[in-house]
Amino acid sequence: MPTIKVEPDDIIDRLMEVFRTVGYDGATLSKLSKATGLQRASLYHRFPGGKKAMAEAVLAHAGAWLDTHVLAPLTSSGTPQARLQKMAEALDTFYVQGGKSCLLDSLSFGEGSAIFHEHIRTAFAHWIEALAALVVESTGCPTAEARRRAEDAVLSIQGALVLARGTGNTQPFQRVLKHLPSLLLPARRSPTQRSP
Amino acid sequence: MPTIKVEPDDIIDRLMEVFRTVGYDGATLSKLSKATGLQRASLYHRFPGGKKAMAEAVLAHAGAWLDTHVLAPLTSSGTPQARLQKMAEALDTFYVQGGKSCLLDSLSFGEGSAIFHEHIRTAFAHWIEALAALVVESTGCPTAEARRRAEDAVLSIQGALVLARGTGNTQPFQRVLKHLPSLLLPARRSPTQRSP
DNA sequence: GTCTATAGGAAGATAGAC
DNA sequence: GTCTATCTTCCTATAGAC
Numbered sequence A, B: 001m002p003t004i005k006v007e008p009d010d011i012i013d014r015l016m017e018v019f020r021t022v023g024y025d026g027a028t029l030s031k032l033s034k035a036t037g038l039q040r041a042s043l044y045h046r047f048p049g050g051k052k053a054m055a056e057a058v059l060a061h062a063g064a065w066l067d068t069h070v071l072a073p074l075t076s077s078g079t080p081q082a083r084l085q086k087m088a089e090a091l092d093t094f095y096v097q098g099g100k101s102c103l104l105d106s107l108s109f110g111e112g113s114a115i116f117h118e119h120i121r122t123a124f125a126h127w128i129e130a131l132a133a134l135v136v137e138s139t140g141c142p143t144a145e146a147r148r149r150a151e152d153a154v155l156s157i158q159g160a161l162v163l164a165r166g167t168g169n170t171q172p173f174q175r176v177l178k179h180l181p182s183l184l185l186p187a188r189r190s191p192t193q194r195s196p
Numbered sequence C: 001g002t003c004t005a006t007a008g009g010a011a012g013a014t015a016g017a018c
Numbered sequence D: 001g002t003c004t005a006t007c008t009t010c011c012t013a014t015a016g017a018c
Helices: A008-026 A029-036 A040-046 A050-074 A080-094 A111-139 A143-167 A171-178 A180-184 B008-026 B029-036 B040-046 B050-075 B080-094 B111-139 B143-167 B171-178 B180-184
Strands: none
Touching (some): A008 B111, A029 A050, A050 A080, A050 A111, A080 A111, A080 A180, A111 A143, A111 B143, A143 A171, A143 B111, A143 B143, A143 B171, A171 A180, B008 B050, B029 B050, B080 B171, B080 B180, B111 B143, B143 B171, B143 B180, B171 B180
């Protein structure tokens, strides 16, 4: 146990950087090797399950991060605005001001879609449920309406990341983060009703 | 010239189905061959530039579709609501009620990101500009505000597709399409100002 | 214009030395 | 725990018959 343990989190972070940038099919062992500084065989020593196991470890790491930095703040004490603010700050860091893609998007194409579909599905579900619960608790609005707003929030974040990747413009992402409170906790008038 | 011409649009459609589902890196010649019913060599006969040329043809085809079914209706005559309705119907068809992904998303990962970035960037730009022009023309609001609303519209569509692919739930996509008029042409009150 | 056959290389994965 | 060397499979792309 006195042997120096090479931080596995560093490795995971570097693997994640590859998967979120090029997707599952694009993440070749060569790229993963280069990104981590480890030879292919060394990666197989740490992840006997190969590339699939690496992506699963990355997804698990991101899931834990979601729990800690997004879901936990949403259910903490403090005003709803403060809790959303915590989440927004965490997302801003995780997505590097909108410049990095979401694994839930990049891993849902190609071979990854079949392998990780259940994991991706539950990640979205937990995120939406936590936001909807906050909306219900804070506004007392019906659960169906709260769920719609929560879906809109998550969808806006994901869309802003797609737009940022496609255009190089991260302003929409910043704007979405900033307007999360007004989207989720509007002062009055049901957003389902629109003017004549 | 009397030789029967095998519809190239059918081929393009089948190629597009592969690229939008698995991305550029995931689109192997085997999958493209199986999807089109043509052997690899036959695909190279039609697309001497190989896989890259196939994806470019698909992207050009989608770009032409965008011009015809999205951009043209937006600049046509008729009420703004009617024009947005035309666009929404076209998008609903193109994305198969939210069940299919957008090429601008799937082709922006991995090797495709470098190859198609400029094409993707301009596609987003034209789409947003056309929507912003409609907003300015219809509401007379400042161009900066119109552009924000246009970005929000595109971003919501993209995010809804990501969410649909991740969760299997296409209701948010349907809701986004339905609420495009209220998002882009709200009756009153600037959306940048939120209540105290 | 389509096919079979194949070249040449990169993919994921493993064996075994150190 | 990391490495070099290697295996097998699959990849993109081409040659040439029909």
